[in-house]
Amino acid sequence: MEPRFSDPTQSIYTGNCEILHVNDNNCGVLETIKSENCIMSTLSSSLESELRPRGLALKFTAEGLETYWFHNKPYKVCGGKYLLVNESVPSMEVVIKNVTTWGMCVDLNMQLVNEVLHQVLCPDDLEGYRQVNRYLLSPELFVRETIASARMQQLLNELIMVSLSPAIQKPAMELIYDLISLLVEDNLAFIFAYYRLRLSKLSTRKELYHRLLIGKEMLDDSVFSDIGIKEVADVCCLSEFRFYKLFKECFQVSPYHYLVRRRIETSLELSKKGMSWSEVACLLNFSDLAAFSNAFKKITGVAPTKYNR
DSSP, rough: OOOOOOOOTTGGSSSOOEEEETTOOOGGGGGGOSEEEEEEEESSSEEEEEEESSSEEEEEEEEEEEEEEETTEEEEEOOTEEEEEETTSSOEEEOOOOSOEEEEEEEHHHHHHHHHHHHHHHHTTTSSGGGGGGGOOOOGGGGGEEEOHHHHHHHHHHHHHHHSSSOOOOOOHHHHHHHHHHHHHTHHHHHHHHHHOSSSOOHHHHHHHHHHHHHHHHHHHHTSSSSOHHHHHHTTTTTHHHHHHHHHHSSSSOHHHHHHHHHHHHHHHHTTTTOOHHHHHHHHSSSSHHHHHHHHHOOOOOOOGOOOO
């Protein structure tokens, strides 16, 4: 069994952080984790398991592919992406199939995350940290996959090396503090979207934000279909006008233009696979090539025929 490394500097901070490495031969060590903060590297070539998120969990793959299933949807973690999930997801499946995969899992105390959020959102409040529970965010804020910035990838790769070696250069809690700070910084646009909803009741904001995320995900999944905004609004249990107004207020783009942008982004991916622009326009449900060209130029600044693939 791989050793669990102790941190000789741990007593300097009141918080506790465990550091360990898990491979195909010592998966049982997962049952012994006690700290709310944990830095864990993983090396596996085949895995099927059920996980229960603790606090805020970050999943990152440095090499290979991990697939997580929850809410009846797969989340593929590879190529510089990381997945954020919290206890609002009671359980999820993780699958690694016949590919050597280096991964990094970090469990974070949500109270620490809220402290950083409080500093960002209320920089002039010097005493509020004592009542930081007031600033708890909607759980849905931290259930998402996103692309890691260069700084985030560098830090996560450093954490993998830390978990493989007992030569810890700094207190483990400082690594946790650095990670949370960068995590919030990289997700500010998403966080501020939540706070753009100008509502007096926190419960109402949480509920409406949850509905908007459902609508946003529905638009993401509809780049190849002929979907109407009313259809999306109905699924969100909102009127078409209120969905439009709140979506634009939250994400600073209308639902229609968000869908068009996603289709143009998808068109770039399809063009790299050798498809012609006419084929792309048809597949993405544009009325004709001219309509696609106009939308493409508005988003990218150039016509499809002049775009450098």
